[in-house]
Amino acid sequence: MEFPTVVVCLVWFFSGILASAQLTTSFYKTTCSGKSAVDHFKTEGEEKAVANEENAWGLPCFGFIFHDCFVNGCDASGSIRRHCQLHRKRKTAQPNNGSLRGFDVVDTIKSKVESVCPGVVPCADILAVAARDSVVALGGKSWGVLLGRRDSTTASLSAANTGIPAPTLNLSGLITSFSNVGLSTKDLVVLSGAHTIGQARCTSFRARIYNETNINSSFAKSLQANCPSTGGDNNLSPLDTSSPTTFDVGYYTDLIGQKGLLHSDQQLYNGGSTDSQVTSYSSSSSTFLTDFGTSMINMGNISPLTGSRGQVRTNCRKTN
Ligand code: HEM
Numbered sequence: 001m002e003f004p005t006v007v008v009c010l011v012w013f014f015s016g017i018l019a020s021a022q023l024t025t026s027f028y029k030t031t032c033s034g035k036s037a038v039d040h041f042k043t044e045g046e047e048k049a050v051a052n053e054e055n056a057w058g059l060p061c062f063g064f065i066f067h068d069c070f071v072n073g074c075d076a077s078g079s080i081r082r083h084c085q086l087h088r089k090r091k092t093a094q095p096n097n098g099s100l101r102g103f104d105v106v107d108t109i110k111s112k113v114e115s116v117c118p119g120v121v122p123c124a125d126i127l128a129v130a131a132r133d134s135v136v137a138l139g140g141k142s143w144g145v146l147l148g149r150r151d152s153t154t155a156s157l158s159a160a161n162t163g164i165p166a167p168t169l170n171l172s173g174l175i176t177s178f179s180n181v182g183l184s185t186k187d188l189v190v191l192s193g194a195h196t197i198g199q200a201r202c203t204s205f206r207a208r209i210y211n212e213t214n215i216n217s218s219f220a221k222s223l224q225a226n227c228p229s230t231g232g233d234n235n236l237s238p239l240d241t242s243s244p245t246t247f248d249v250g251y252y253t254d255l256i257g258q259k260g261l262l263h264s265d266q267q268l269y270n271g272g273s274t275d276s277q278v279t280s281y282s283s284s285s286s287t288f289l290t291d292f293g294t295s296m297i298n299m300g301n302i303s304p305l306t307g308s309r310g311q312v313r314t315n316c317r318k319t320n
């Protein structure tokens with residue numbers, strides 16, 4: 001075997017090992033001042049920001065981790081922008097401009113982590129921790145976030161929408177889109193519970209409130225007041241009507257009352273195979289909150305970049 005071939009083989013062999021490296025909760029134990037990176041992420045200021053209601057609306061930006069993970073694996077590849085669109089709108093009352101409130105939080109955390117351990121913790125892991133902390137701050141249960149992901153070297157902002165399930169999908173379409181990334185039907189029902197917080201634009205639910213029959217009619221009427229059949233595309237309504245700023249089972253209770261906001265939400269309770277799981281979560285908050293952590297870990301394991309692949313971004317908004 002010639003020398004270069006040996007090198008190539010070795011590189012291939014080791015990159016294979018690194019590529020299949022497992023994520024772990026203690027990934028930064030030795031590389032970030034002997035502490036777990038998680039400890040560096042939270043500061044008193046952020047705790048407060050998180051607890052405050054206005055920011056609670058901003059936090060749903062944690063949903064960007066969902067979009068991120070569904071696109072190329074959880075690598076901070078660009079879903080961030082799209083996911084935080086709502087916040088930009090809300091803050092400036094002007095589409096496509098203004099600051100990304102939820103993302104400001106990520107920037108702040110990133111700069112804190114950089115000041116302690118420069119160049120060590122990628123944005124993809126910061127997002128995973130921020131998502132967990134958002135859930136906890138809004139009343140959910142904690143889970144051990146697995147760490148060791150790296151950031152993508154491509155921004156792929158325009159490609160970021162492919163692979164993300166559309167709100168117009170029916171149950172079998174939703175199940176397929178989750179199974180395409182290795183997630184189960186159970187994960188689908190649990191993770192959709194993230195819609196216990198946050199809001200959607202009129203354009204995301206208009207067809208449902210004017211044309212669908214599996215919706216409570218007085219609920220539909222009340223939504224129509226803020227979402228006309230034409231115009232008002234960016235008007236917002238909460239995804240969980242009963243308790244929009246708490247991480248609880250209100251989302252499932254809503255579904256049982258045919259008060260799911262999105263078409264895709266109501267698909268989870270529409271006479272199909274997932275009805276029983278919705279019913280069971282609606283009456284067991286602790287089961288839901290525990291399962292949510294488990295499914296977030298599953299989602300966080302969708303083809304992460306590990307080892308020497310990818311990069312550690314300096315600025316979470318762009319590649320180095
Ligand atoms: C099951 C498939 C899913 C579909 C079809 C879906 C669809 C949507 C849509 C259409 C919106 C409103 C966007 C807008 O109107 O601009 C939304 C918002 C949101 N989604 Fe999902 N989603 C899904 C799953 C998830 C998952 C798994 C998570 C997190 C784990 C998540 C977290 C969020 C959050 C937090 C918001 C609110 C964002 C805000 O208030 O700014 N979603 N989703």
Ligand SMILES: *[C@@H]1O[C@H](CO)[C@@H](O)[C@H](O)[C@H]1NC(C)=O
Pocket residue numbers: 096097098
């Ligand atoms: C967005 O906001 C920035 C700063 O506030 C401003 O300079 C820019 O012109 C705005 N862009 C649009 C499209 O409104």
Ligand SMILES: *[C@@H]1O[C@H](CO)[C@@H](O)[C@H](O)[C@H]1NC(C)=O
Pocket residue numbers: 170171172173
């Ligand atoms: C779900 O949607 C797909 C694609 O639009 C369609 O082919 C299928 O028949 C639908 N399934 C049900 C049960 O409605």
Ligand SMILES: *[C@@H]1O[C@H](CO)[C@@H](O)[C@H](O)[C@H]1NC(C)=O
Pocket residue numbers: 206207208210211229
């Ligand atoms: C409701 O359905 C009708 C008939 O399919 C369609 O013409 C109309 O645009 C739909 N309305 C909304 C708001 O989607």
Ligand SMILES: *[C@@H]1O[C@H](CO)[C@@H](O)[C@H](O)[C@H]1NC(C)=O
Pocket residue numbers: 216217218219257
């Ligand atoms: C629809 O919701 C309203 C208001 O919560 C409730 O009073 C009514 O009983 C519901 N209608 C049906 C058919 O469930």
